[in-house]
Amino acid sequence: MFMDPLMPQAVAAILIILLTGIVIKIMRQPQLITYLLVGMLIGPWGLELVTDPALITRLGAIGVVLLLFFVGMETDASKLVANWKLAVFGTFLQILLSIACVWLIGLWYEWSLARIVLIGFVISLSSTVVVIKLLQDNGLLNSKMGQGVLGITLVQDLAIIPMLIILGLFTAGDINPTQLFKQGVGTILAAALFGYIIYRKEIHLPFARWLHDDKELQLFTGLSLCFGLSLITAWFDLSTALGAFMAGMFIGVSKETQWVHHNLESFKVLFVALFFVSVGMLLDLSFLLQHWVQVSILVLAALLTNTFINALILRMAKFSWHDSLFAGLLLSQISEFSFVLAAVGYQAHIITNVGYQLSICAIALSLLLSPLWINSGRRLLHWQQGRN
Secondary structure, eight states: OOOOTHHHHHHHHHHHHHHHHHHHHHTTOOTHHHHHHHHHHHSTTTTOSOSOHHHHHHHHHHHHHHHHHHHHHHOOHHHHHHTHHHHHHHHHHHHHHHHHHHHHHHHHHTOOHHHHHHHHHHHHOOOHHHHHHHHHHTTOTTSHHHHHHHHHHHHHHHHHHHHHHHHHHHTTOOOOHHHHHHHHHHHHHHHHHHHHHHHHSOOOOTTHHHHTTOHHHHHHHHHHHHHHHHHHHHHTTSOHHHHHHHHHHHHHHTTOHHHHHHHHHHHHHHHHHHHHHHHHHTOOHHHHHHTHHHHHHHHHHHHHHHHHHHHHHHHHTTOOHHHHHHHHHHTOSOOTTHHHHHHHHHHTTSSOHHHHHHHHHHHHHHHHHHHHHHHHHHHHHTOOTTOO
C-alpha cells in the first residue's frame, strides 16, 4: 500500500505538539509557547522533520487571516472609534521614542541614520497575533484596556506602509507611484467600509435565511467573506489581515457570529498554530548559540523599551498605572511584521547578513519569551482586571 512520505512527518509533528502542549499546560503557560518550541524542534535547524519551512509559513499566514477575522467579529467599532486618538498618536509616539532609543545606541557604534531608523522601526511594532491571543486567553479583549491595546496594534500594522516607503527613500530607490495610488485608494475604501459599519450598526447578510440550517453553506460563506476581503486588500497592497478584520466586523454587525464561530473555530486553531510553528522554524540554533550574548541583550532591551514606552503612552491617555504597565507588557514583544522590515533592510544593504540573522533571532525570541515576560510582570504587579 502506498503511503505519502509526508504522513510520518505530519504524525510526528502532531505528537510532538501534543506532548509539548501537555508539559506547557502543566507549567500553566500559554499554548503559543508550545507552537514556537515545536517549530524550533522540527524545523531545518532542529530535527529536520520539516525541510520546507516556506510551506508552513504560507499555511501559517492563513492563521493570521483567520485570527483577525475572529477578532473583527468580537470588536465593537464604536469602542475603536472612541480610542482613535490613543491608537494613532500613541503609535506615532511609540515609533519616535523607539527611534530615539536606538539613536542613542547608534551614536556609540557610529551607525548610519538608515540603520538607526530601520532598527527603530523593527522594535517599535508589537505582534498583533500574540497580543490578540493573550487578550482572548485572559478574557480582556472587550475591556477598556484591551480595546486600547487592540487599536494600537491595528494602527501599527498600517504603519508598516509608510515605514517601507521611508526605507525606500533611504536606499535611493524609485517610489512606485502606481503602488502608492493603489494603497491610497485601498485605505480610503477600507475607511469607507469602516464608516458604513459604524453608521448602519446592524447589517443583514443576503440569503441569510437560506444559510440558517445549512452548515456547509455557512462554512463556505464565512470563508468567502474572510478571504474575499483579504484578497481585495492584498490587491491594494495593504495587509491581508486588515481585510480579514473588516470582514469580521461586517459579520459581527450582521449578528451572524454564532454559526461563523462554530464552523470556523477549528480552522483558526489549526492555522494559528501553524503560524507560530513557522516562526519557531526561523530560529537558526547554531547562530543563536554562537551569538547568544548579543541576542540576549537585544531581546531584553526590546522587551524593556517596548514595555515602558507603551506604559507611558497609556498612562498619558489617563489609564491607571496598573493597567498602563500591564498593557505595556502585552505590547512588549516585536511584531511578526518586523521580519519583513528586517528583510527589506538586508536586501537594501542597510544591515549585513549578521545583522539580519541577529534581527531574526531577536524577533523570534521576543515572541517566544513574551508570554513568560507578561505573566511574570502580571504577578509582580498583582494585576487583575478592573483594578484602578
